[in-house]
Amino acid sequence: MKYVSTRGAQNLGGFCDVLLLGLAPDGGLAMPGRIPTFGPEQIEALRGLSYPELAYAVMRPFIDDIPETDLKRLLNDTYRAEVFGHPDIAPLTALGDSGLYLLELSNGPSLAFKDMAMQFLGQVFEYVLERRGEHLNILGATSGDTGSAAEYAMLGKARVNVFMLSPHGRMSAFQQAQMFSLREPNIFNIAVEGVFDDCQDLVKAVNADAGFKERYEIGAVNSINWARVLAQAVYYFKGYFALGLPAGAEADFCVPSGNFGNVFAGYLARSMGLPIGQLVVASNENDVLHEFFTTGTYHVRPAARVAVTSSPSMDIGKASNFERYLYLITGASLGTVSGAQTLAWWQDVGEGRPVNLAGTPHWDAVRASRFVAGRSTHADRLNTIREVDAEFGRLIDPHTADGVFVARPHRRSGVPMVCLETALPIKFEDTVREAVGRSPERPTKFGGIEALERQFTVMDNDVEALKAFVAGRLDDRRRDAQG
Numbered sequence: 001m002k003y004v005s006t007r008g009a010q011n012l013g014g015f016c017d018v019l020l021l022g023l024a025p026d027g028g029l030a031m032p033g034r035i036p037t038f039g040p041e042q043i044e045a046l047r048g049l050s051y052p053e054l055a056y057a058v059m060r061p062f063i064d065d066i067p068e069t070d071l072k073r074l075l076n077d078t079y080r081a082e083v084f085g086h087p088d089i090a091p092l093t094a095l096g097d098s099g100l101y102l103l104e105l106s107n108g109p110s111l112a113f114k115d116m117a118m119q120f121l122g123q124v125f126e127y128v129l130e131r132r133g134e135h136l137n138i139l140g141a142t143s144g145d146t147g148s149a150a151e152y153a154m155l156g157k158a159r160v161n162v163f164m165l166s167p168h169g170r171m172s173a174f175q176q177a178q179m180f181s182l183r184e185p186n187i188f189n190i191a192v193e194g195v196f197d198d199c200q201d202l203v204k205a206v207n208a209d210a211g212f213k214e215r216y217e218i219g220a221v222n223s224i225n226w227a228r229v230l231a232q233a234v235y236y237f238k239g240y241f242a243l244g245l246p247a248g249a250e251a252d253f254c255v256p257s258g259n260f261g262n263v264f265a266g267y268l269a270r271s272m273g274l275p276i277g278q279l280v281v282a283s284n285e286n287d288v289l290h291e292f293f294t295t296g297t298y299h300v301r302p303a304a305r306v307a308v309t310s311s312p313s314m315d316i317g318k319a320s321n322f323e324r325y326l327y328l329i330t331g332a333s334l335g336t337v338s339g340a341q342t343l344a345w346w347q348d349v350g351e352g353r354p355v356n357l358a359g360t361p362h363w364d365a366v367r368a369s370r371f372v373a374g375r376s377t378h379a380d381r382l383n384t385i386r387e388v389d390a391e392f393g394r395l396i397d398p399h400t401a402d403g404v405f406v407a408r409p410h411r412r413s414g415v416p417m418v419c420l421e422t423a424l425p426i427k428f429e430d431t432v433r434e435a436v437g438r439s440p441e442r443p444t445k446f447g448g449i450e451a452l453e454r455q456f457t458v459m460d461n462d463v464e465a466l467k468a469f470v471a472g473r474l475d476d477r478r479r480d481a482q483g
């Protein structure tokens with residue numbers, strides 16, 4: 001499989017190349033040159049596979065530069081009951097006989113759905129780096145979920161170090177404890193005196209220094225990584241089969257969305273032939289995606305205008321993976337995918353101008369793609385947490401509550417609606433307590449983690465201090481490796 005850029009570049013190499021790539025040289029995102037599809041009988045043949053077998057069947061058509069036995073081993077090592085807390089890896093639970101279901105994606109080490117892909121990334125990074133004799137030093141910024149998922153995925157990896165910046169004192173107590181209690185020689189937590197945007201600006205400033213970046217093998221694990229999107233497509237198949245529908249019957253999915261990576265993986269699964277009906281995009285008060293799917297205008301918001309909400313992992317004004325979706329839409333509207341069209345749109349996006357598709361053939365293609373959208377407020381999420389607890393005896397987190405709230409008005413009679421559970425309620429204890437007046441149950445392995453010793457470095461918002469820190473630690477690591 002040859003990969004191309006959403007903005008037109010043709011030769012990005014194979015899966016292992018784009019795995020380590022970040023952005024394409026033209027600024028676009030990596031996409032497979034074509035999307036392999038399964039016919040109805042091939043889909044039926046996937047029913048009943050274990051999670052790692054299913055992952056192999058779904059991902060293999062996109063990965064032809066890792067030998068079969070190696071890829072199977074990587075997937076078996078990734079999707080284990082001990083890591084994901086359940087033999088099904090992504091179990092499906094019915095909410096009574098309401099026709100609503102929860103697809104549980106948050107029983108992994110960081111208690112958020114990002115583990116589903118990030119754990120695979122940890123395995124496949126180590127494998128590819130080993131084969132190439134390279135190292136990777138991940139420099140990232142987090143306001144919570146991505147940082148802990150990345151750190152748990154890279155624990156103990158010999159060829160990967162993680163430098164994770166977070167805004168000092170601004171994460172939830174649980175999130176801080178999850179990250180800062182890790183005591184591993186390859187994990188460095190840096191608490192920056194500033195807000196999340198300052199952390200992100202520091203990462204950008206280090207990446208802008210090409211010499212430093214190359215010398216210290218700096219890379220990223222952000223949500224535009226193709227391997228993350230691909231690994232996420234697997235659980236749509238898993239959730240669909242768990243419904244036990246007759247062959248070919250449709251199911252709808254509802255996805256709490258921010259960077260559009262998770263719901264795009266659902267679109268990928270549908271494009272491969274899985275009978276998904278509607279894809280419901282759920283937003284919070286930061287509703288750029290809702291605005292697009294209801295009006296045809298995509299207008300990104302600058303960081304200063306992104307609201308701080310009780311579903312913070314969706315507080316995003318610019319949905320990185322949305323570019324992949326519009327790129328595929330050009331294929332439907334123009335007959336063949338157009339990097340030139342995507343490039344033209346993203347020139348506007350990059351300069352803060354709205355892209356308006358209403359009245360164009362592209363908008364007809366968007367409507368035909370069966371995406372619908374909705375949004376919730378803080379009060380909606382609290383009410384939904386309360387209702388789901390009262391009606392079904394099940395506590396959900398504010399992101400999942402956003403999904404359930406938005407899903408309800410889109411229910412179709414006789415068609416199941418699968419809501420993706422993107423985090424466990426314990427991660428957002430304060431909001432859950434505000435809703436139901438009690439704290440969620442805590443998985444035993446996290447009992448008392450707030451009391452564990454924490455290891456992190458407090459740093460001024462200063463790029464030179466950050467570079468000196470990274471360089472110093474990496475020089476130490478290299479010396480240790482030699483001595």
Ligand SMILES: *Cc1c(COP(=O)(O)O)cnc(C)c1O
Pocket residue numbers: 112113114145146223256257258259260261262263313314399422423
């Ligand atoms: C990251 C995240 C989201 C948003 O997912 P995207 O792939 O960015 O759309 C939703 N909920 C939780 C809990 C998350 O951590």
